[in-house]
Amino acid sequence: MTHPAQSTDRPADTTLAGLRDSGHELGSLKQEIRANLLAALAAGEDPWPGLHGFADTVIPQVERALLAGHDIVLLGERGQGKTRLLRTLVGLLDEWTPVIAGSELGEHPYAPVTPTSVRRAGELGDDLPVTWRHRSQRYAEKLATPDTSVADLIGDVDPVKVAEGRSLGDPETIHFGLIPRSHRGIVAINELPDLAERIQVAMLNVMEERDIQIRGYILRLDLDVLVVASANPEDYTNRGRIITPLKDRFGAEIRTHYPVVLEDEVAVIAQEADLVATVPEHLVEILARFTRSLRESGAVDQRSGVSARFSIAGAETVAAAALHRATTQAEPHAVARVVDLEPAVDVLGGKVEFESGEEGREREILDHLLRRATADTVRHRLGGIDLGLLVEALEGGSSVTTGEQVTALDVLAGLPVLGESDVYDQVMDRLGATNDGERASAIELALEGLYLARKVSKESTETGEKLYG
Known part of the structure; x- marks a missing residue:
């Protein structure tokens, strides 16, 4: 106390x-x-x-x-x-x-x-x-x-x-x-x-x-x-x-009530979460939007509510995933990325009580609401940046590989060359990325946004990696 x-x-x-x-x-x-x-x-x-x-x-x-x-x-x-x-x-x-x-x-x-x-x-x-x-x-x-x-x-x-x-x-x-x-x-x-x-x-x-x-x-x-x-x-x-x-x-x-506006939800996470690694602001926003979507979902038992501890635990979990990757892969900066969100849902699912008619669909509901929260964050954070050249490069046969144990340098090294375009710099500047870990996190958000907008594909490999192409 x-x-x-x-x-x-x-x-x-x-x-x-x-x-x-x-x-x-x-x-x-x-x-x-x-x-x-x-x-x-x-x-x-x-x-x-x-x-x-x-x-x-x-x-x-x-x-x-x-x-x-x-x-x-x-x-x-x-x-x-x-x-x-x-x-x-x-x-x-x-x-x-x-x-x-x-x-x-x-x-x-x-x-x-x-x-x-x-x-x-x-x-x-x-x-x-x-x-x-x-x-x-x-x-x-x-x-x-x-x-x-x-x-x-x-x-x-x-x-x-x-x-x-x-x-x-x-x-x-x-x-x-x-x-x-x-x-x-x-x-x-x-x-x-x-x-x-x-x-x-x-x-x-x-x-x-x-x-x-x-x-x-x-x-x-x-x-x-x-x-x-x-x-x-x-x-x-x-x-x-x-x-x-x-x-x-x-x-x-x-x-009492839960935060009415998104900014207050984000502020609660930033204040209460004990983070062992850097969690960029766009990931905190995704978690805040995810939590708010759960509170509005008819599939969730709203009489029980969705505690602020849900989003706080989510931020701490993705930070722990980033620290684990940085330690095992000898990365200089432990920074959470979009790829860390999905496994966090596995841990957080038990903190949500669903309506009795949704038995067996719990993971499907969580995944859907997480995708929606991510898409809304991409529109809010990256709206106005033209990612057309990146889409063309991926359609032309290029691919970008990421994963829970793929380092930030490997993600950045796998990006297709876009000539003299500064689209990557625009994304990184918009999200305030200052080191390789934050740059990789910014690019992953852009790639995930393109995937959710159905402009590129995403596949899972046998080794658990994610392939945007």
Whole structure:
């Protein structure tokens, strides 16, 4: 999990008296978030770094919910950036906040809430020790699973504390769960409908009355916590549902979505993919168009969705193929080419759920949509370049060989001579190719475009190579 970087200017530890003398004032968590959000907006800063495609839809709704002080549930299909959005909320907290040193729930020195801290504050008075907590420590995240218990989220009686001699009726025997421990912070619950209904019931008091009930204890803690959650709408019928009373306690229910425009899809891949080799922009665009075509296809189960992880994994796979070729063939530059896309589909196919009537046609559908994405990218990237001389050369008997283990130099060396024509240079310049690997990748895109336009043929040899001719 990534959080904003922790600065080195941590305030010095002090006492309650020292904190008061410094002029520090206590505000609620939601007031703190509201103030920091308004300050960022007023300064023209982006409070949501790394989020693409939500600027005009989801983000305004989230900002209004935070300004209103509402708990939030995000509804959306898998891979739409719900968890990333929730984690970005950390940046709206103060970098450092004072807490009672040694307190179990990280309580503010001005407002202790647990019996233990209240007793210590009464005994020590102005000498109550104060330390500082970074905002990264004020965000807790829980993946809801069917085996999650009330003890995990709310708390339970701690048998060790009972064994130490405390009475069962003593509230100090309670071991607090994740939500109370997130006091003065944010608690995020991913896949909320996966929680058993009885566990969701246990959250009702926390969400509304801000107290907790554990095995007959009614311990009124003035909890100051922002509860956020994510859910897939289909989970309401497939694995579980958010019970109506809990759903009613969330002040804002916000629908997320996949990137609406191609540029945002490309930006997500470029940002998230961990690439071990160069993947030219035109290949990233093909993968983005491929993913978008899958989301629009009637053959794909759209209730499940096609995650952004599909295109990210695709970029990482073609990069790995390029690195493998460069290593085995001693190439100086590991650069992905069009020939690396097809085997990547073999790996990615399992990430897509098809409609039941398409059984047996899955690979055919994937290949068709990949070809369409490639053709659209060729038109977008190479439109206006006259490749007629290259077509004539191939019709005249020339051929170009490529393949997963064919080096970039071999691809370039096999290109037919076109006299004084600069068509190759036009293609390479249009795609920004600067080394042999990128040049070969650019030429392959042009050749694949000609093949998809049915101007040249492409055959597979017995050794797995591709022959354009």
